[in-house]
Amino acid sequence: MIEFKNVGKTYPNGVVALKNVSLKIEPGEFVAIIGLSGAGKSTLIRLVNKMTDVTEGSIVVEKLNIPSLKGKALRHYRRKVGMVFQSFNLINRTSVINNVLAARVPDMNPISSVFGFFSKKDKLIALEALHKVGILEKAYIRADQLSGGQQQRVALARTLAQNPSIILADEPVASLDPITANQIMSDFERINKNENITILVNMHHVDLALKYAQRVIGINEGEIVYDGSTSDITENLLKTIYGRELTDEDIMFKDK
Amino acid sequence: MKTVIQTYNERPKHTVRNIFISVFLLFLIIWSSPVLSLPDAFSAGMAIAKNIAKAFFNPQWDNIFTTSVDGVPFLMFETIGIAVLGTLLGALLAIPFAFLTARTIVGKFNVIGNTIITTIRSFPFFLTALMFIRVSGPGPMTGVLTIGVLSIGMISKLYIEIIEDIDPGILQSLDALGATRYQKIRYGILPQLFANIISVVIYRFEINVKNATILGIVAAGGIGFTLNVAMNAGRWRDAAAALWGIIFVVVLIDYFSTKIRKKLING
């Protein structure tokens, strides 16, 4: 379970990104966080795996007090929390499978890790992960030769290969075309159902969030203005979250 | 509307600039012309040239098809060895220079590193060789040290470029999956740079083979010593054998180097 209690985040330059955020996320939930650019979505997600430090309040994940984690304990915790980025962040000039295998590195013994000798078990884990996102046949191709959607799938497979109980995704489809974006989102949906992994995803596009997530958290200027089931969302609520009428930019499929 | 004549008259003119450049070049050439005066001892030259040309097409075959330590094959191996080890030494020595000169690490203090690198690059490498002879005596070991120092400039420049544009996103994603600092470098940075580094090191090796062929002139090992001695003694056919050794090796290495580098870059 992820629990935020009165969390606040003020960046060193004085920007208040989050104010008094409290929320609880149960294991196996699929949560979409929506809000305008600069609302604090990335900040919220990055607090969960301590890529950013809180300035107020407390965060508890599976009974661990996140803000106090350091060094080895922090790395150990991060093994259980996968993260997917908007810009894929793959290791270019390396094969797809080596990218996925990078997720196994922290668990390797030091000597094999120096030489990059992966065990058969690790290789099978990596291949299984690629199979789950449907790009097994690309395993031995260089990562930079794949399309954007395929690259995001590799990133997703890399996360799966660390066998996480939570996946954080910061705008995973923002740089993809609508059709690919839908495919990636349904990958997330499938993983959420089949593997029972908690998924926390930042979205720019309301329609995708409503289509795939069970629960939506709306943020406006660092505060939660909506937290509830996807089905209860109304036009009016969206207006409060966005602080204005929705525009075409907020929706990926314009005909909707 | 402008008339044709007007447009013509307003055409961009560089008359002043062109005159300036021409005058400057003319001055340079006149100032430099004394080096064109033929040396006095030219009379015997034509005969020697003929002999050298004849020898070139009829080299000392015994020197080429031999395994003795003063034969061409062994000396060419020694020359390549100087280049191989020297290039690797240079690749190692360049690491600290690169870190001291990368702007992302030392900021404006990179002036110091840059000055040192420029000095090393402009330092005539025969001088370096003569200095290292006091360390390791005449022989290929001195050649290795010289080539190592000589390669610092180019290789550290490559490293600097690499350090200055490492993709932070990849480091972040490895951070997020719980990798240590060492693992981030080993798996996040090195695989991206590997092809680049190898390709530049091979290119530098190609240059170093050529440099290693002449180090022997100052007794720092390799084929150059034999070449120099043979020419001094007027043994043109021995010299020609050495020249063919150089041609053979350099062409061969050029060929493979280009091929490997192409493969590395295109994947």
Add this chain to the structure above:
Amino acid sequence: MKTLCSKISNYIKTLIKRNQIHRTAILKDGTSITRPFSYSLISMIITLSIFMFFWNLIVSAFFKRFGVGTFFSNFSNFFTIIKRMVLEVNWSYFNNVLGPMADTIRIAVIGTIVGSLIAIPFSILASQNIMGKSKVPTIIKFFLSIIRTFPILVYALILSYIFGYGPFVGVLATIIFTFGIITKMMYEIIETTDMGAFIAIEATGATKLQAFSAAVVPQIMGRFYSIVLYNFEINLRASAILGFVNAGGIGRIMNDQMALQRYGDVALMVLALLFVVIIVQNISQYLRKRLS
């Protein structure tokens, strides 16, 4: 003999097959995937054995003869020379440096100018796209690759036995060296320029040369100047060592003073050289930036 051959080929076949099984992974749901054959391990082994071979040939042999200890204690000699160079810079040697330094620059100037002028016609003749189906480019490229195998000093060495000692030999060597590099760089550029305009002008009835000067020259002129400047930098550094084989310039007295252990004099020469090189480098880089 035949049976032996077939035995060996069978053995290799089984090896490949075994390797393929080794490379195949089978997933939980039965899907299988085969990793393509990777040469990385083989190339690693080859690289390592090349390294070991040369290490034994040069470094191990050296240590065996002279000992590791002497090698490292001798390093103090190296640092003593550097120390003396830094501390004993002999400014009064300046007048002796002026002449040879000027010669070094002169050799580079004339060598670069003449070498690049000769390179112009040859780079055109070596460009396949200009020469059509002719064999000339292939032949020229072959000779160019032979010319480029020798470093400038080898040319200087050979020529010094023909023309005697002095800067004239240095100039000739620089010309040959420059010619080799610039011709190559230029035909590579010419071969990759856009040929549309060339064909269009040729179609109006112009000769190849006319079409070349009208359509190609404007496209490549800037690059040519920039290559010439770049080569001038190289030649300046190179002509500093020409004197080591008596081909003129500052290298000759550098060699002499080094042998006499007058490190202060050597230091002054290095400084003078550095001064000239840095100035030329900055001017050349400025001009090259403006050209591009």
